[in-house]
Amino acid sequence: xxxxxxxxxxxxxxxxxxxxxxxxxxRVLKKADEPIRLGSRAFDILNALLERPGEIVSQKExxxxxxxxxxxxxxxxxxxxxxxxxxxxxxxxxxxxLRTVPGRGYSLTALVAREAGAAAERTPPPLDAHYPLPPRLxxxxxxxxxxxxxxxxxxxxxFVTIVGAGGIGKTTVxxxxxxxxxxxxxxxxxxxxxxxxxxxxxxxxxxxxxxxLPVQSDDPIPxxxxxxxxxxxxxxxxxxxxxxxxxxxxxxxxxxxxxDMHLLATSREALRTSGEIVVQLPPLESPPDDPKxxxxxxxSFPAVQLFTQCMESSGVRREQSDDxxxxxxxxxxxxxxIALAIExxxxxxxxxxxxxxxxxxxxxxxxxxxGRRTAPQRHQTLNATLDWSYGLLSEHERIVLQRLSVFxxxxxxxxxxxxxxxxxxxxxxxxxxxxxxxxxxxxxTDISGESIRHRLLDTTRFYAASKMTDxxxxxxxxxxxxxYYRDALLAASSGAKPLPHGDLDNIRAALRWxxxxxxxxxxxIDLAAFSAPLFLGKALFAECQLWTRKAADKARTRAVATxxxxxxxxxxxxxxxxxxxxxxxVVSTWxxxxxxxxxxxxxxxxxxxxxxxxxxxxxxPHLAKALALAEKCAAVTDALGDPGSSAMxxxxxxxxxxxxxxxxxxxxxxxxxxxxxxxxxxLAQVKQIGFDRRTDCLGLMSNLALMQGRPEEARRxxxxxxxxxxxxxxxxxxxxxxxxVAFNAFLSQPDLDTVEREVVDLLDHCRSxxxxxxxxxxxxxxGLCQIRRGDFDGGTPLVKEGLRELxxxxxxxxxxxxxxxxxxxxxxxxxxxxxxxxxxxxxASERSPVHWCKPEVLRVKGRLVAKSIGRDAxxxxxxxxxxxxxxxxxxxxxxxxxxxxxxxxxxxxxxSDAPALLRPIADRFEEGTTTIDLLAARKLIGEV
Numbered sequence: 001x002x003x004x005x006x007x008x009x010x011x012x013x014x015x016x017x018x019x020x021x022x023x024x025x026x027r028v029l030k031k032a033d034e035p036i037r038l039g040s041r042a043f044d045i046l047n048a049l050l051e052r053p054g055e056i057v058s059q060k061e062x063x064x065x066x067x068x069x070x071x072x073x074x075x076x077x078x079x080x081x082x083x084x085x086x087x088x089x090x091x092x093x094x095x096x097x098l099r100t101v102p103g104r105g106y107s108l109t110a111l112v113a114r115e116a117g118a119a120a121e122r123t124p125p126p127l128d129a130h131y132p133l134p135p136r137l138x139x140x141x142x143x144x145x146x147x148x149x150x151x152x153x154x155x156x157x158x159f160v161t162i163v164g165a166g167g168i169g170k171t172t173v174x175x176x177x178x179x180x181x182x183x184x185x186x187x188x189x190x191x192x193x194x195x196x197x198x199x200x201x202x203x204x205x206x207x208x209x210x211x212x213l214p215v216q217s218d219d220p221i222p223x224x225x226x227x228x229x230x231x232x233x234x235x236x237x238x239x240x241x242x243x244x245x246x247x248x249x250x251x252x253x254x255x256x257x258x259x260d261m262h263l264l265a266t267s268r269e270a271l272r273t274s275g276e277i278v279v280q281l282p283p284l285e286s287p288p289d290d291p292k293x294x295x296x297x298x299x300s301f302p303a304v305q306l307f308t309q310c311m312e313s314s315g316v317r318r319e320q321s322d323d324x325x326x327x328x329x330x331x332x333x334x335x336x337x338i339a340l341a342i343e344x345x346x347x348x349x350x351x352x353x354x355x356x357x358x359x360x361x362x363x364x365x366x367x368x369x370x371g372r373r374t375a376p377q378r379h380q381t382l383n384a385t386l387d388w389s390y391g392l393l394s395e396h397e398r399i400v401l402q403r404l405s406v407f408x409x410x411x412x413x414x415x416x417x418x419x420x421x422x423x424x425x426x427x428x429x430x431x432x433x434x435x436x437x438x439x440x441x442x443x444x445t446d447i448s449g450e451s452i453r454h455r456l457l458d459t460t461r462f463y464a465a466s467k468m469t470d471x472x473x474x475x476x477x478x479x480x481x482x483x484y485y486r487d488a489l490l491a492a493s494s495g496a497k498p499l500p501h502g503d504l505d506n507i508r509a510a511l512r513w514x515x516x517x518x519x520x521x522x523x524x525i526d527l528a529a530f531s532a533p534l535f536l537g538k539a540l541f542a543e544c545q546l547w548t549r550k551a552a553d554k555a556r557t558r559a560v561a562t563x564x565x566x567x568x569x570x571x572x573x574x575x576x577x578x579x580x581x582x583x584x585x586v587v588s589t590w591x592x593x594x595x596x597x598x599x600x601x602x603x604x605x606x607x608x609x610x611x612x613x614x615x616x617x618x619x620x621p622h623l624a625k626a627l628a629l630a631e632k633c634a635a636v637t638d639a640l641g642d643p644g645s646s647a648m649x650x651x652x653x654x655x656x657x658x659x660x661x662x663x664x665x666x667x668x669x670x671x672x673x674x675x676x677x678x679x680x681x682x683l684a685q686v687k688q689i690g691f692d693r694r695t696d697c698l699g700l701m702s703n704l705a706l707m708q709g710r711p712e713e714a715r716r717x718x719x720x721x722x723x724x725x726x727x728x729x730x731x732x733x734x735x736x737x738x739x740x741v742a743f744n745a746f747l748s749q750p751d752l753d754t755v756e757r758e759v760v761d762l763l764d765h766c767r768s769x770x771x772x773x774x775x776x777x778x779x780x781x782x783g784l785c786q787i788r789r790g791d792f793d794g795g796t797p798l799v800k801e802g803l804r805e806l807x808x809x810x811x812x813x814x815x816x817x818x819x820x821x822x823x824x825x826x827x828x829x830x831x832x833x834x835x836x837x838x839x840x841x842x843x844a845s846e847r848s849p850v851h852w853c854k855p856e857v858l859r860v861k862g863r864l865v866a867k868s869i870g871r872d873a874x875x876x877x878x879x880x881x882x883x884x885x886x887x888x889x890x891x892x893x894x895x896x897x898x899x900x901x902x903x904x905x906x907x908x909x910x911x912s913d914a915p916a917l918l919r920p921i922a923d924r925f926e927e928g929t930t931t932i933d934l935l936a937a938r939k940l941i942g943e944v
Contacts (some may be wrong), residue, residue, distance in 0.1 A: 131177070197505075
């Protein structure tokens, strides 16, 4: 059943209401020609309400429309509604436009006018997204009407599959549609070539990677849906027939859950899914068998036009006689109007001439090919054409074509030379043969990038491989292929050459062969070890884990540990961390890596393992154990004398000491880490584990500055962390920066709307990228915000769910303060017994007696004890909180405890002592008066 907000209707160019004009296609809201800054979720909400002006749109409908496929709390919707209200605020009153109907939903009550055709009068805004498209193929004739029909079907039905025989031109048509649609989709056209992908399990990951999204789980589809929700995108899936069992459900799910996505697929058979419109791509029209046909009449048919174009491209530029035109028409008919077959035939005219080519075609196919009507269509056309083309090759060309079939995807001339050459065929012969194969269109060449790259069409590759009948020769060829890419990866790991990003498909193929029954395990271990940075750098974490785990398991059976084993263990552990967090299995994997690194006396490997084990102790949190591991790591880096490694250990020590409340020491360590870090070493670690220590260090400096009474400095550090994360454009660094910004805002920001916006930004990011651990913190903070607003019953479940998710990810460093604030909420609501039980459980579960939030936990406990036992007992605990905060140098906690002490005093005499307690602490804040506690302190001092 169609969603009521997704019903078909012509979308106008402009929707006007009040002084505002909304441009749905461009996703722009303007007021008096000035763009209004509006978040993507708020824009989607406004767009949905404008589709039904005056009607009440329920919260459930809006949640389903704006966050398709995700479970999102109603408070998240309320935060974005608040942001929308601020954007629409006119003279302090937005109620005339956006109305809340309690218990039912929201309504846009302004008079709405629809202005068609206004788009031509304005300059379109810049494109939102640019995904690399393969170059448009030059030779496309006779497909203009088909392209137009596909474009119209994409607009009206959103999901089109181009179906036809191999070599008929499906990719050419799809590329033309994609290039033509770039302007309409504002650059958001993503073309995914699936031919090189052999494993159906990796299809969703390949699509996510094409969109630049990290693959952090076995099922990245929810992350794709979350990230692309509300964005108008054309996704082209080229060549899905060999992955059809996985492609069909993937395409159907994207079509149903992303109402703004348009899908175009090419396949030899229909996907047979809901919503799919099939466009059969017919053969190019060839002239009928008419002996009286003139050359001009023959040239009017698309098949002949293509033949003539290809023939001219090969150097034959002359007018055809009528007899020759009839021969060309006859060849086009015999080739079945298959574009690739026509190109192959036309390319040989320069060698054999039209008559010679026609005679050769007749001699090979006149009996056999047209008569095989029971065979699949692709066997009636392309394979027959390839048989014919193969017969035209020289012996050396045949040998080289067979050997080139070992490549998956594109390859360089150097790769072709290294893999194909042996005693039977030397380098010069390979050079000549590859040139001949390119001239005959059996091998394509791309010179658009930094280097020349060749490629065999998949069907040509399969055909050529079938001609390799000697299994021993095939094995030797596969081994040379694997050795070549092993050596290329090794050279990249040493810095001698860049990482071969364009060769990922060949590396996958080499890995599959190496770990096969008749492969070479040692080569496979090398390939997995040296290719791990490539997979991690492309955020293909699940695939990285697949190969490195297999390789590590094989390597452990050897008598002596090797560096390759260590690299595989480190990469496996890193991929596990980024997909699963740090459960016991992951800790065990890191421990194995540490043992291997120690046995090999490999300092970088030891540092990587210490880092992960330290993270596990830190997040538990077992702070004493974490400090011991950080100090061990520091000892290793001191011995190395490497600035990048030292910067890492300074960050580790600084973070541990910050969590232990040793803020002055932590600041010095953070500043030294930021100053002395080596960018190349830092970025290498980012590629290895997907985590950036600099972004985290900047976020930590933000929190540290807040603790030390420098709120404006804290804001600046937070902004710098966000900028650093944006430069990397990776999911985890952005998550870290958003975490510290949101947490600091929750602690200090008096404007609850601002706090909720920061927290919702964190939650949206976590949901988009499948980062459940930090989403747990976001949920807990959002629930505490709701409690601050007075909705205890609504906020408490969110807090508990957030705590559960944090615990599930073994990330409990925030547990004490969240549970303390929940305890305080219970106390303020009069639930003293429940508050006492929670505080008892909190203290029993604390794994470190001293930690950065302990003064705040003691403050809440002091309030609770004063209520439940007596004021004097509570005052003693509050003094302990005050003393600990002073010992930490945490003036932020100190002021908060001092305020609580002042609030606990009775009588004017004692309350008159408030300035003497508060003013010295408030004056130690170096800048700003905008935190919650500073405002409260100034107010209390002023009142007294």
